[in-house]
């Protein structure tokens with residue numbers, strides 16, 4: 001159900017991993033007129049908002065300081081009264097140390113309709129991602145959510161240290177890193193054992209997550225030694241000792257590594273997704289862009305005559321997407337290919353065809369023109385019309401070979417790859433990368449041309465194969481890792497092997 005006008009939604013965004021936002025939260029973000037969000041929200045959470053939505057960061061105003069609580073409450077009321085649907089997006093869960101309770105009260109007092117969408121709270125999620133179950137049959141049958149932030153100026157009730165020390169279960173302490181030495185001392189002074197297992201989980205569920213485990217009496221020094229900062233959750237209780245056996249996130253092969261992907265945005269998603277699933281913090285720094293050319297006369301003619309071709313060859317997933325776009329613009333669908341043998345240059349292209357309901361007749365295992373020529377050797381081509389639909393700057397291996405076999409070949413360019421200057425934010429994010437990956441010589445050349453001396457200095461350069469490596473060296477880069485198999489999986493394999501502790 002989409003966001004209703006005049007209603008304010010107090011929505012939890014989860015602790016940081018973009019996958020931990022709820023379905024309900026996404027649905028509301030996609031439809032809201034206004035989004036008022038905190039600073040600590042998952043990366044990409046706002047990508048789903050409508051292009052015309054008003055999105056305001058109330059955690060940080062243009063001037064630099066945060067909007068005050070009364071101001072936020074007034075904004076929500078004002079927008080709702082003007083008939084807009086409002087999402088008030090908060091990190092974690094809105095009612096757990098998020099001041100969501102106060103905001104709901106303000107809305108109730110102003111007679112504004114509201115709903116609450118709970119979120120995954122950091123006190124449960126950060127420990128879970130560090131392998132610490134906040135309750136356990138053997139160790140803890142209760143868990144307390146505690147704030148470590150006591151601000152005398154804010155009239156917050158003071159913590160009852162005796163009660164906390166006596167609490168029969170796990171303490172999950174929010175906002176406690178800065179005061180960790182004092183927190184630990186007070187708990188021990190009030191009777192909690194200095195030997196009790198404890199842990200601090202920094203940036204829980206995010207790609208930079210780190211955890212430090214130590215007995216309560218030594219935790220502050222250990223956390224300080226490791227340079228742990230907010231946001232972090234402090235866990236006190238026997239369960240903290242279980243992280244060693246259960247930890248999983250921090251064991252993923254690329255955990256904590258920042259990896260730059262330089263492919264065109266339209267092609268980057270597969271590689272980026274694989275790297276993320278291995279734990280990497282991926283920075284997309286596209287140096288080329290796909291420029292569609294489907295409005296040309298040659299494409300229009302080819303689409304009009306599609307049914308007359310005996311063979312249609314597609315040489316990239318982009319080509320497939322754009323051919324179907326061109327077909328749709330001419331009022332056609334997959335049936336226009338009914339007469340033709342359909343050939344894909346490799347599994348990725350065949351998969352893209354499959355998404356349009358077309359099962360490719362010919363698919364070589366390796367995605368190169370030579371392999372496709374070989375795979376087509378059984379097909380009768382003498383005097384038959386063939387369409388090769390591809391990128392403007394492709395090699396002529398395929399059309400030349402088909403012509404040699406007597407085919408009447410039409411070649412049409414569905415798109416061009418053009419240089420693109422990555423934005424400054426991405427260049428900055430890439431600066432302390434551990435790896436930069438290159439999947440083609442054109443991405444190397446364009447990236448070096450566009451970014452030049454602002455390339456991450458300490459990063460190891462990973463290349464998909466010898467041609468790309470040569471281009472990298474020509475551009476003045478040293479290649480540290482070259483894939484043995486010259487495809488995306490091969491590149492990922494080589495990167496993971498390089499990142500493994502030797």
Ligand code: SAH
Pocket residue numbers: 015016040090091092093094095096097098120121122123126173174175176201202203204205206230231232233
């Ligand atoms: N409403 C939020 C908490 C807001 S208070 C929730 O339900 O999670 C802010 C505190 O939450 C931080 O100081 C920190 O202690 C904790 N926190 C939030 N995100 C965190 C994360 N990703 N990892 C560890 N702690 C986090």
